[in-house]
Ligand SMILES: Nc1ncnc2c1ncn2[C@@H]1O[C@H](COP(=O)(O)OP(=O)(O)OP(=O)(O)O)[C@@H](O)[C@H]1O
């Protein structure tokens with residue numbers, strides 16, 4: 042495709058667009074298909090973004106790996122915490138340990154008991170955050186050693202149940218991306234069919250245009266512009282409807298977990314706006330290929 | 341301009357034209373006549389590349405038409421104006437746009453050509469029909485429009501297939517005058533027609549050669565016309 046060809050294809054030429062008669066069903070087919078596909082693409086995109094976010098969040102929680110709780114009578118807590126920290130620091134595979142401060146613990150409890158909780162008056166266990174290294178530490182061995190030296194210690198290891206969730210979120214994201222590719226492919230196929238039908242229905246028009254000296258790129262351009270514009274309009278409508286649908290989904294909340302986090306967030310709302318542009322691009326390429334092939338056959 | 345050398349054309353039904361040699365030299369005026377079905381339209385199609393000769397070769401502006409690719413063929417057709425026997429319009433476009441079609445597709449557009457178009461439409465008496473769609477026109481109106489479209493690019497060669505087949509005598513004289521005028525401007529003209537009175541009328545005004553197809557061969561018709 043030379044630069045001149047592309048210019049002929051893109052340049053808005055009202056007169057050139059009139060030489061192809063407006064054709065009912067291929068126009069409606071293109072509008073409908075690109076609209077429906079864009080609508081689906083919005084949801085696939087939302088799903089892929091949400092599962093991506095989820096995978097990231099779970100994975101980072103995984104990296105945090107574990108918490109150690111020290112349940113001990115008030116006067117022993119400090120001593121046991123100190124021993125536990127020493128043991129943890131000596132354990133191979135533990136990258137970082139940190140005892141949570143009083144304020145941090147209060148913040149964790151605030152959602153349940155309110156902000157003005159008198160933490161000092163309650164037998165609240167001390168929490169120690171453990172971040173594992175690569176490869177991780179031997180949780181079983183650590184448990185045994187803690188049981189011997191820090192009687193009040195309970196190791197709470199998230200890995201076992203988080204890992205499959207991260208895997209699931211990642212496969213969900215992959216599925217969503219594959220769906221977007223399939224939606225693109227199906228759109229290309231349908232628009233190719235519609236363009237072929239339009240070209241075949243207008244074989245007479247093509248012949249007359251050739252008799253008066255029209256070049257292939259001129260004839261193709263008239264079809265390509267028309268289909269590209271229709272795909273753009275159809276996809277824009279589909280995206281607007283799709284985004285409205287996503288907006289109507291419930292707000293993301295922690296309690297709802299995955300299902301309520303399905304929307305777009307922040308700048309993510311701009312991402313679906315790329316869909317009509319991509320749809321138009323797909324229509325452009327599909328119609329151009331179809332026109333070039335058909336015009337060769339019609340000669 | 342257009343030159344046929346030992347051209348033959350055969351299709352499934354056998355040979356239609358054979359051993360045809362003719363040179364449409366610049367500024368020449370030719371008539372092509374012959375019985376219905378003798379191959380006049382076919383010969384014109386060979387001249388503008390709508391059909392490929394099955395023998396011999398057709399040269400247009402010095403190029404072998406067989407060797408032109410589709411883009412080159414398009415450029416070749418912009419230099420010749422053709423009045424097709426069946427007119428060939430785009431039925432969804434108003435007449436004025438159909439007549440301007442060669443300008444549109446060649447990228448010239450109508451800018452600066454509107455006067456030219458109006459004048460031409462007046463010449464063929466179609467000013468009032470400018471907005472009509474081709475299917476709404478009478479046979480004669482279609483033929484006049486076809487002639488207008490053929491000459492709007494001011495081509496070097498005009499090939500006209502029965503341009504006066506459906507019009508009355510007066511209009512046929514006007515169309516002939518238009519073609520004679522173009523010839524005086526140096527254009528090469530070839531008219532296929534049954535109408536001997538048209539040929540006679542032309543011969544009194546221009547030097548025209550009359551070619552006749554008979555028995556698949558092309559002959560120069562004598563003074564019997
Ligand atoms: N490809 C083809 N297949 C079948 N028949 C053909 C083909 N090409 C030409 N013919 C036949 O060749 C003959 C010549 O046709 P053509 O249109 O050239 O004649 P013409 O001299 O223009 O006739 P008219 O004066 O009626 O316009 C016709 O009988 C036509 O049916």
Ligand SMILES: [Mg+2]
Pocket residue numbers: 380381382425501
């Ligand atoms: Mg004929």
